[in-house]
Amino acid sequence: MEVTGKELVTPKITEQYPENRATLEIPERFRAELTLKYDAAGRHKCIACGICQMNCPNGTIKLTTKMVDLPDGKKKRKLDKYMYDLGSCTFCMLCVTTCPQDALEFSNDFEQATFTRDALVKQLNYRPEVEDPAPAPKPSDADKGGETAKN
Numbered sequence: 001m002e003v004t005g006k007e008l009v010t011p012k013i014t015e016q017y018p019e020n021r022a023t024l025e026i027p028e029r030f031r032a033e034l035t036l037k038y039d040a041a042g043r044h045k046c047i048a049c050g051i052c053q054m055n056c057p058n059g060t061i062k063l064t065t066k067m068v069d070l071p072d073g074k075k076k077r078k079l080d081k082y083m084y085d086l087g088s089c090t091f092c093m094l095c096v097t098t099c100p101q102d103a104l105e106f107s108n109d110f111e112q113a114t115f116t117r118d119a120l121v122k123q124l125n126y127r128p129e130v131e132d133p134a135p136a137p138k139p140s141d142a143d144k145g146g147e148t149a150k151n
Helices: 002-009 051-055 094-098 141-150
Strands: 033-036 063-069 075-085 102-107 122-123
Touching: 051 063, 051 094, 094 102
Parallel strands: none
Antiparallel strands: 033 102, 063 075, 075 122
16 A cells, blocks of 8 residues: 555656657667668768678668679679668667668657558669769870870
8 A cells, every 4th residue: 555655656658659759768779770871962871782681680781783884994882772671670789889870770760650560671772873973084005105106
């Protein structure tokens, strides 16, 4: 009875959720949704290595890559689609901790309620890809020879 009496006079800490959205404080360590980090230019850091996909314990992450030709004639693997299934994620953070480029993070946006499970499958690289600037052309041997002849 003593414990019940103390609880009767203890101030309540119930949060009135929808009404207090403006003052609601979510801790920084709260894991809600996986996101790709973008820089100011609109590029993400993901190099499509697949380590996050391999380390995911239940197959939440699916990467699709493509091969692109670089201006110098080499080929490079680039990220085509980064699919993330929020409905099957266990929020273990293995993908974030093992990413060699530090390209992933968890946001604390906790409002993810939907009517269908299909709406929980999201493409993380949804922004249009920013093209890399073309490299400056190298001077040819003929241009170099002409310069030395003038000097």
